[in-house]
Amino acid sequence: MPGSRHGRRRIRLPLRLRLLAGSVTTTLTAILATALTASLALGLGLGLTVAVAGQASAADVNNAKNAGFESGLTNWTCSAGSGTTVSSPTHGGSAALKATPAGQDNARCTQTVAVKPNSTYTLSAWVRGGYAYLGATGTGTTDVSTWTPDSSSWKQLSTTFSTGSSTTSVTVYTHGWYGQAAYYADDVSLYGPDGGGGGDPAPTIPATPTGVTVTRAASSSISLAWSPVSGATGYTVYRDGTKATAVTGTSATVTGLAASTSYSFQVTATNAAGESAKSAAVTGRTTTAPDGGGGSLPKHAVTGYWQNFNNGATVQKLSDVQSQYDIIAVAFADATTTPGAVTFTLDSAGLGGYTVDQFKADVKAKQAAGKKVIISVGGERGTISVTDPTSATNFANSVHTLMQTYGFDGVDIDLENGLNATYMTQALRALSAKAGPSLILTMAPQTIDMQSTSNTYFQTALKVKDILTVVNMQYYNSGSMLGCDGKVYSQGSVDFLTALACIQLEGGLSPSQVGLGLPASPSGAGSGYVSPSVVNNALDCLTKGTACGSFKPSRTYPDLRGAMTWSTNWDARAGNAWSGVVGPHVHGLP
The missing domain is CATH 2.60.120.260 (Galactose-binding domain-like)
Structure with missing residues (x-):
């Protein structure tokens, strides 16, 4: 992501204490380690x-x-x-x-x-x-x-x-x-047994939940929410009369559903005394299954990069990421000394003491809300090199390990210094075999990388098309480029976005695998920022044939996936101006 690592602080805390119980790793000071050892002895x-x-x-x-x-x-x-x-x-x-x-x-x-x-x-x-x-x-x-x-x-x-x-x-x-x-x-x-000293009264069966609504529908899942019930310690969700899941909060996502299918849902409240009557039923219908990879993403999705460092943008915890983002790309994984392998270290110091356990919990919370959280590999200064079978295997194994460790849904390929189509394809195929069909696979090439199908980045996207979720090309920091009509367009206009997207749309990618990547604010990139309204005009031009500039595509692409921004942090710094305008527009596309 051009300019994305400017001023990145790479601070490492001096002591890592591994708490063996539960295989949880946390970082504590030497004083805390000493105190904890004494406590364990007791x-x-x-x-x-x-x-x-x-x-x-x-x-x-x-x-x-x-x-x-x-x-x-x-x-x-x-x-x-x-x-x-x-x-x-x-x-x-x-x-x-x-x-x-x-x-x-x-x-x-x-x-x-x-x-x-x-x-x-x-x-x-x-x-x-x-x-x-x-x-x-x-x-x-x-x-x-x-x-x-x-x-x-x-x-x-x-x-x-x-x-x-x-x-x-x-x-x-x-x-x-x-x-x-x-x-x-x-x-x-x-x-x-009653000790004779009295206590709180025994609980009574809680009231029936109300306000049950469908908050999100995807191709294989339905998300629900409801009002809290006094005295309830948990809730049970029923799908078509059969228990689907049990939760402690007032929302849940029911997974494993068939695409384009209607389901009936009811919720009960529970505590030690028993279970309430079922709520009034609500109906939710899953969406059409996406082309290629993508898990349970909505038809039109918004991607945002989350900065694991402080470079002047708003410092966020993952829980702070705005609700309009469907895919959150954690930036970035780094290369290791093992060829092709990557690792990820949370910048706890730079993020105000954000702990690994908090981060993992926030990943789960975002997923429970229907979001996808992926690890982005590369960035402007990323040096990951996958150039032979061994490094391809190392890449796949290390990314899968990160997915298991942090709960990531997949990976974003943001290698801005070139890639080898043969071995990156091999690596992504191996990762897909490990992760399964729910893998989220995104790419963020620069404009030059997608000018022709002969380019290695474009080749890679086509080679993994059956498992590819979306290509969010960066329409910034690039200067003038050729559109699909052979004309030269300058960045910063509707024509630049639509004419360059046309190359991908007519070059073999499915419309559901194409997204428009733009900076969230002028501070997010060196050049190429456009008003969120321009992004929306480009989306309308491509999906509906309206709001176009001088370039008008020969046909429309109503299944266009959506848009991406660098970054959720710069978006927050600008008062959420990007996600607040582009997000609802993307989700409202046909």
């Missing part, structure tokens, strides 16, 4: 989020009091004044605990709960935010705890213990970690 870090255990029996009760913090901090004591209650975010009800650790305090909040001797109890709580721990002491047998690293969404922690022969009370607790971000906790429960 049995405080026994594992990541564990499977939710069921209640011991139907007669069990929640022995914890004010478990949802609806009465402030009543029955709870937090160290060093670290705890308070907040009205947002909450998991259930109208309040939740927020506890903020300090340098010498881990924000420990406790409650002493009456229990019965020689009994089994299940302790659970919903947490989010910074590092969050849940545990019990004074059990009379083995004290227990469980924990999770940073999380941008609610997670349920759960652990089980038995009481000793003379144990009549235990202390349950939550805490964070020294100097780390605040954590939130809600809906704490200690289920087991």
Whole structure:
């Protein structure tokens, strides 16, 4: 992406601590490492989020009091004044605990709960935010705890213990970690035999969900959303009367659907007391399956590059990326010392302390919202070279590893210093075999790379046409170029966009595999910026034959995929002027 790495900071933190539990890798300071080692020795870090255990029996009760913090901090004591209650975010009800650790305090909040001797109890709580721990002491047998690293969404922690022969009370607790971000906790429960000390009333079956709507339809999936239900801890989605998926939030995406097919959906609310009646049914219809690769993308899609560095544009977390973007290309993967292989390192320092765990969680959240998140290879200064069978294999293996590690949906080829059509094709075929038919494969060639089908970039696109999602050529930083009519056009006009797109459209690519790539603002590229209205005019000219300049294509291409921009960060810096204008227009194309 021309000019995209200007001023990129490449800072590496000095210490990487690998937390073996759950195979999660996080970066901590040496002080945190020392403190964590001591904590583990005391049995405080026994594992990541564990499977939710069921209640011991139907007669069990929640022995914890004010478990949802609806009465402030009543029955709870937090160290060093670290705890308070907040009205947002909450998991259930109208309040939740927020506890903020300090340098010498881990924000420990406790409650002493009456229990019965020689009994089994299940302790659970919903947490989010910074590092969050849940545990019990004074059990009379083995004290227990469980924990999770940073999380941008609610997670349920759960652990089980038995009481000793003379144990009549235990202390349950939550805490964070020294100097780390605040954590939130809600809906704490200690289920087991009634200890006689009272507790919160048993939950009642929640009300039936309302406001169920279809928020997005793709060729193999339907996304739904609904209003929250008080007292619900989860929701179940039914497709044509059969359970399709269960979630804890108020949205879900049902996958594995047939293209061009109508489905009926209903939602129920659940908690420990049971399941509500089904909601009113809503109907969603999947779209036509896309040509080539593309998974469950909409017919017309918007691609945006997300900067994994700070070069003066707005610094974003992946969760901050504007909702109009259907494909988010993470820029960039870098070459390694192994020929053809690539790697990706999150620029946590440059992004204000954005952690790998937060990034991974944000990838999943975007996917749950129907988006695709891919890793872009190359950029203006990318030096990845795939020139023989070995480097082709290395490329495919390393990209697939990144997909598995971070949850990426595919790869973007943005190699601006040339590529070998034979071996890049071999690499992409090998990657497709590993990733399967849902692979998202995009390309971002420069204008010169797509002037003729004899060019190696164009050849590569044609060789992988059956697995190719979209080619978003960069209509900028190029100067004047030939259009498909043999005339020369200068960048910055409708004619430049339409006449050059025509080369790809008539050169063998499907219209659904062609997108228009433009800068989001004048700061995003050295030259070639056009007003978002010009982008929309070009889209209308190509798809409908309207709003053309002096060049008018001989036919229309209503299946044109859409548009791309460098970058979501520059778009944000410009007040979302690009995505706010081009995004709705793309999604409204025929």
